[in-house]
Amino acid sequence: MKDWWQATFPKGRQSLVISDVHGYPVQIAYGEIGTGRPLFLLHGMGSWSYNWRYTIAPLSKHFRVICFDAKGFGFSDKPWLRREKNGHQVIELxxxxxxxxxxxxxxxxxxIGALISLALAQKNPQLVGxxxxxxxxxxxxRLPHWAMEILAQTPIEVLQAIDDLRLAYLFAPLVREVMAIERRKVLFDPSILTQEDVYWITYPFIELPGTLVKVAEELQIxxxxxxxxxxxxxxxxxxxxEDLDRINCPTLILWGDRDSWFPATHGERLHKLIPSSQFQILDNCCHDASTGAAKVVNQSILKFLQGTNFL
Structure with a gap:
């Protein structure tokens, strides 16, 4: 199967070294395509850049799209010997x-990428246009999924042993099947998830040791x-x-009307607390909007940026 990074970005997968919250160098995997204003795409918990597969090309016609894997996720470094500090994602972003x-x-x-983005806009507003x-x-x-609850309660040492034994690799077909079932539950139309999608979504868990441990560590935080x-x-x-009213940049809030993890009423409440915000319900959309409602999401982003003089 052709490497997704190579197929998606002109330079394939690139690497950036930053200092993490502990002051240690950490390698971040990213890809970029297009020219113009920089536009960063932040994935959710347990995901990686592949989750933006339907958004990258359309937005790259207008912007310099930068898609990266957060530390511990996807193809980025997964430091095993030091525990994460709460809030590290904001500093690293x-x-x-x-x-x-x-x-x-x-x-x-x-x-979770949206939550981190809100925190960045509060902490360092000059970075966010x-x-x-x-x-x-x-x-x-609460944590919205039973598997998250299990990982959050399992000792890291146990998960480390699972990773060390490469059990996810040994039982790859089962891992793919279970994750495919759960991914389809957060899509209004489960049939859009292809076998290629399942292969790439599960790839880090099966092929890149440390992924399970780092995801569990984030869930425990x-x-x-x-x-x-x-x-x-x-x-x-x-x-x-409490600091949502400090976000003064134009903000678009998109929410799936069928999101069973975080209901749309949360989006309405968020909209009321951010002064310069717009709110839009995504019809027939569950939690995974970047996959399940990609066309509408892309159109809404472009319309918002055009309407706020950023296109």
Missing amino acids: ERIVQALCDEPAIIVGES RLVVINAPIFTE AAKEIKHWQANKPNMLTQIQ
Whole structure:
């Protein structure tokens, strides 16, 4: 099967080295295509750049599209020997944007990528010219999926042993089948998920050791955040919620009307709290909007950027 990076980007998969939140060098995998204003695409939990496969080409006709795998995901480094700090994703996103462009960027984030984008717009507003958030877990009260709950409760040492034994590789057909079933549940039309899609979506878990451990580590951070929120203890989620009125760049909020993970009422609430925001419901769309409603998502992004003089 042809390498997805090579087939999608003129220079294929490129590498960028940044300092992570611990101060250690970490290699970030990314691809870019097109010219014009920089537009970054941020994937969700357990995903990687492939999730934007239907968005990259259409937007690259108008922008310099930059698609990267967050640390620990996809083809980026997965440091095993140090535990992550809460909020590290925001700091690392900031450093990636600063390294790859020298002007305010368009940031498009889905799911956890949307939450990180909101935090960046609060922390370093001069980096963000326009913001698009899709199905963000901004008001979530629990991890939305049973598999996430299991990973969040499993000791990292156990998952490390699974990775070391390459069990995902040994049971690749089963891993692909289970993940395909679960991915189809977040699509309004499950039939659009092809066998090639399943191959690439599961590729990091099967072929790149460390992926399972890093995803679980992020889920454990998220579970702790939610627990602290419920107990009224200091947490980053509450801080992001309380500072939403500090986001002053034009913002587009897109939300699937059938999102069973984070209901559309969360999007309406988010819209009321961000002064310069627009809100749009995506009809017949579940949580995976970048796959299940790609055409409408792309059109909405372009219309928003044109209407705010960024196209």
